[in-house]
Amino acid sequence: MSHSDTHLHHHEEHLQSSDxxxxxxxxxxxxxxxxxxxxxxLSGAVSSSDLVVTAGIAxxxxxxxxxxxxxxxxxxxxxxxxxxxxKREYDEVxxxxxxxxxxxxDVFAEYGLSLDLQNAIADELAKDKKKWxxxxxxxxxxxxxxxxxxxxKSALTIGLSYVAGGFxxxxxxxxxxxxxxxxxxxxxxxxxxxxxxxxxKSKITGQPPVSGAFKVMLIGAAAAAAAFxxxxxxx
Amino acid sequence: MSHSDTHLHHHEEHLQSSDxxxxxxxxxxxxxxxxxxxxxxLSGAVSSSDLVVTAGIAxxxxxxxxxxxxxxxxxxxxxxxxxxxxKREYDEVxxxxxxxxxxxxDVFAEYGLSLDLQNAIADELAKDKKKWxxxxxxxxxxxxxxxxxxxxKSALTIGLSYVAGGFxxxxxxxxxxxxxxxxxxxxxxxxxxxxxxxxxKSKITGQPPVSGAFKVMLIGAAAAAAAFxxxxxxx
Numbered sequence: 001m002s003h004s005d006t007h008l009h010h011h012e013e014h015l016q017s018s019d020x021x022x023x024x025x026x027x028x029x030x031x032x033x034x035x036x037x038x039x040x041x042l043s044g045a046v047s048s049s050d051l052v053v054t055a056g057i058a059x060x061x062x063x064x065x066x067x068x069x070x071x072x073x074x075x076x077x078x079x080x081x082x083x084x085x086x087k088r089e090y091d092e093v094x095x096x097x098x099x100x101x102x103x104x105x106d107v108f109a110e111y112g113l114s115l116d117l118q119n120a121i122a123d124e125l126a127k128d129k130k131k132w133x134x135x136x137x138x139x140x141x142x143x144x145x146x147x148x149x150x151x152x153k154s155a156l157t158i159g160l161s162y163v164a165g166g167f168x169x170x171x172x173x174x175x176x177x178x179x180x181x182x183x184x185x186x187x188x189x190x191x192x193x194x195x196x197x198x199x200x201k202s203k204i205t206g207q208p209p210v211s212g213a214f215k216v217m218l219i220g221a222a223a224a225a226a227a228f229x230x231x232x233x234x235x
Numbered sequence: 236m237s238h239s240d241t242h243l244h245h246h247e248e249h250l251q252s253s254d255x256x257x258x259x260x261x262x263x264x265x266x267x268x269x270x271x272x273x274x275x276x277l278s279g280a281v282s283s284s285d286l287v288v289t290a291g292i293a294x295x296x297x298x299x300x301x302x303x304x305x306x307x308x309x310x311x312x313x314x315x316x317x318x319x320x321x322k323r324e325y326d327e328v329x330x331x332x333x334x335x336x337x338x339x340x341d342v343f344a345e346y347g348l349s350l351d352l353q354n355a356i357a358d359e360l361a362k363d364k365k366k367w368x369x370x371x372x373x374x375x376x377x378x379x380x381x382x383x384x385x386x387x388k389s390a391l392t393i394g395l396s397y398v399a400g401g402f403x404x405x406x407x408x409x410x411x412x413x414x415x416x417x418x419x420x421x422x423x424x425x426x427x428x429x430x431x432x433x434x435x436k437s438k439i440t441g442q443p444p445v446s447g448a449f450k451v452m453l454i455g456a457a458a459a460a461a462a463f464x465x466x467x468x469x470x
Binding site: 066128219 | 265268271273275280281289293294296297298300301302304305308346347349355359360362366367370374379441451455457458463465469
């Protein structure tokens with residue numbers, strides 16, 4: 001939300017998370033949950049911790065690449081979409097200015113402004129094509145200009161956060177023989193981390209932190225319990 | 236984008252994906268990629284297809300629950316955030332109307348409108364508190380009202396799409412002894428599906444479909460190749 005710096009007092013009051021924090025949350029949220037639940041599922045079905053570790057590593061690699069590259073692709077798509085809509089709007093204010101002016105009026109008609117005022121706004125905006133197009137991009141199409149390096153940064157942040165989150169639940173399985181022992185330590189460590197993670201995530205998004213922490217922890221526990229039961233009874 | 240229905244011609248020209256389609260794409264994108272890559276990784280490390288199937292099922296369960304419940308939580312958070320900001324704005328137009336009027340002016344100052352016009356807009360908007368607040372929500376805070384059932388629908392759509400996407404790469408392993416044979420058939424089937432999926436996903440998001448299809452397919456192939464290599468050499 002690049003325009004927020006024009007509203008300084010809101011900047012402070014309305015808690016906003018940066019793109020970086022958002023990406024860390026996206027990556028770590030799945031990274032803590034999915035490898036944890038996969039390892040839990042396998043613990044109910046195999047007899048060696050080594051297998052859980054192998055599968056866990058394969059999952060972390062697969063998940064971080066899929067999420068990281070997926071984030072990259074999403075970022076590129078967003079940037080391309082913005083550019084193609086920008087080009088279209090420049091073309092339209094040139095080719096069919098009256099229709100574009102009508103669209104400006106429509107935006108304000110929705111908010112009950114008088115026809116006189118709608119006309120005055122449309123006429124003044126039309127004096128500066130760049131600002132007119134910027135206005136249409138944001139207020140008609142609801143698009144804000146993406147950071148050109150966002151895709152790459154996003155890919156790396158999401159991918160690495162997934163890896164960081166994913167190794168924690170896997171760690172105990174490195175040190176024990178029996179997967180069930182691994183599962184016990186993994187559950188304790190991961191549920192604590194999910195709670196702490198959920199607490200901060202909720203704070204960042206402006207939600208009640210304690211109930212948010214419980215929700216995040218319960219999702220992890222539910223996924224692990226379901227994977228454990230299903231893997232156990234399908235073998 | 237609930238306000239798009241006021242711009243009928245744009246509705247047709249600017250291709251917009253519905254929330255449902257977006258959720259299917261989110262779930263299926265990861266569902267096709269991660270279980271495929273996990274199974275590929277395990278194929279390089281274990282000697283029995285059964286283990287690949289067990290791990291794959293555990294992953295699908297874990298992934299669909301994590302993504303589905305994660306989607307639910309994200310939807311609830313968005314709805315709660317909207318409501319709390321709405322309440323705050325109603326409070327602010329009541330308590331500090333002059334400051335809120337100044338914020339309306341600031342929005343238009345950014346687009347080069349004259350001071351007279353800024354004042355006229357702020358004064359007219361201030362006549363109807365509901366419309367004033369609606370205006371602030373969308374144009375100052377960039378928030379649109381979320382569908383109240385979005386969270387639940389989103390959770391189910393993402394979760395089921397993940398399951399649907401995840402079973403395809405796993406299917407061949409049910410029918411063969413050796414995981415490497417399973418991997419061969421799984422790769423052929425999944426890469427074709429990723430290509431088709433990438434084609435339609437790109438069409439929906441208004442991107443060049445063929446290059447988009449290749450990108451989606453390559454992400455899947457990269458994740459599978461990386462998981463395969465790493466699992467093979469860590470065992």
